[in-house]
Amino acid sequence: MSANDGPRCGRCDSPGLADPCTSCAATVPPFTRAVAPYLYGGTLAEALVAVKFGGREHLATSLGRLLSDAAGVRPLLAGAACVVPVPLGARRRRHRGFNPSAVFARVLAHEHGVPLAHALARARETATQSELGLADRRANVAGAFAPRRALRGAAVLVDDILTSGETARAASEALLAGGATEVRVIALARTALADPRRAPGAP
Ligand SMILES: [Zn+2]
Numbered sequence: 001m002s003a004n005d006g007p008r009c010g011r012c013d014s015p016g017l018a019d020p021c022t023s024c025a026a027t028v029p030p031f032t033r034a035v036a037p038y039l040y041g042g043t044l045a046e047a048l049v050a051v052k053f054g055g056r057e058h059l060a061t062s063l064g065r066l067l068s069d070a071a072g073v074r075p076l077l078a079g080a081a082c083v084v085p086v087p088l089g090a091r092r093r094r095h096r097g098f099n100p101s102a103v104f105a106r107v108l109a110h111e112h113g114v115p116l117a118h119a120l121a122r123a124r125e126t127a128t129q130s131e132l133g134l135a136d137r138r139a140n141v142a143g144a145f146a147p148r149r150a151l152r153g154a155a156v157l158v159d160d161i162l163t164s165g166e167t168a169r170a171a172s173e174a175l176l177a178g179g180a181t182e183v184r185v186i187a188l189a190r191t192a193l194a195d196p197r198r199a200p201g202a203p
Contacts, residue, residue: 002039004190005071012165012185015039015192023165030172031183036162036190037070044189048160051100060100064107067188074112076184081153082117083109086171087145089125104188105158114156120174121148134164141170147178155180162187 008014009021012034018025038044051060067073077083085105093099102118109116123146129137144167155175159168162185172183 001042001044003071004036004039008190012168013162013190014165015190029165029169030176031157031168031185033076034162034165034168034185034187035072035076036187037067037072038189040161040163040189040191048100048189052096052160055097057098057103060098060103061107063100063188064104065111067104067186068108068111073108073186076186077108077112077114077156079154080114080156080184081180082115082119082151083112083156083158084117084119084171084175086157086159086167087118087120087122089122091125100160101158104160104186108156108158108186117149117151117155119147119149119151119155119178120145120171122146129163129167137164137166138169141166143170145171145174147174149178151175151179153180154182154184157183157185159185159187161189161191163191 004015006015007017009024010019011024012029013036014021047059047063050056083105085099085102088099106116123144126140126144132140157171162168168185175183
């Protein structure tokens with residue numbers, strides 16, 4: 001597995017020499033900071049596919065521990081009011097049986113002593129982001145999330161893979177609309193914005 005510890009965007013953790021990256025420079029994200037400690041690919045990609053499409057929930061728990069112990073994760077959880085997973089659409093949840101991001105969020109909440117809050121709902125079903133070009137991803141997830149309850153303080157949003165960052169942006173906006181004063185994002189893996197590799201099943 002490769003650590004995402006080379007030059008990268010200080011805002012969204014996208015690997016590359018540009019800081020801010022072109023995406024963050026064009027539109028400042030609604031989250032203050034995203035951390036994704038690993039680069040998507042190789043063994044980690046195989047493990048995530050096994051989790052997402054093979055129903056390997058115990059493997060998701062192991063990956064959650066790996067994420068919990070990774071460099072850069074602890075500061076994002078410091079002083080946070082809640083840990084919130086990106087919810088799966090009902091259709092995908094029925095298909096997969098569980099939400100890997102919710103498993104990661106549960107491990108992070110438990111190991112860092114921050115309350116877990118299933119504070120987001122899917123306002124509508126969306127197409128799979130990995131099947132879309134970058135230009136279509138923002139429209140696909142715009143307004144896709146809604147707050148389920150009132151929030152206070154800093155919320156930590158948890159996802160499995162950060163690719164375009166559009167899902168994290170849309171979910172962050174819903175958390176801010178729900179009353180969070182700040183959103184920070186933690187994901188297990190990062191693909192580069194310009195990386196033509198598609199993350200299978202990436203949100
Ligand atoms: Zn960025």
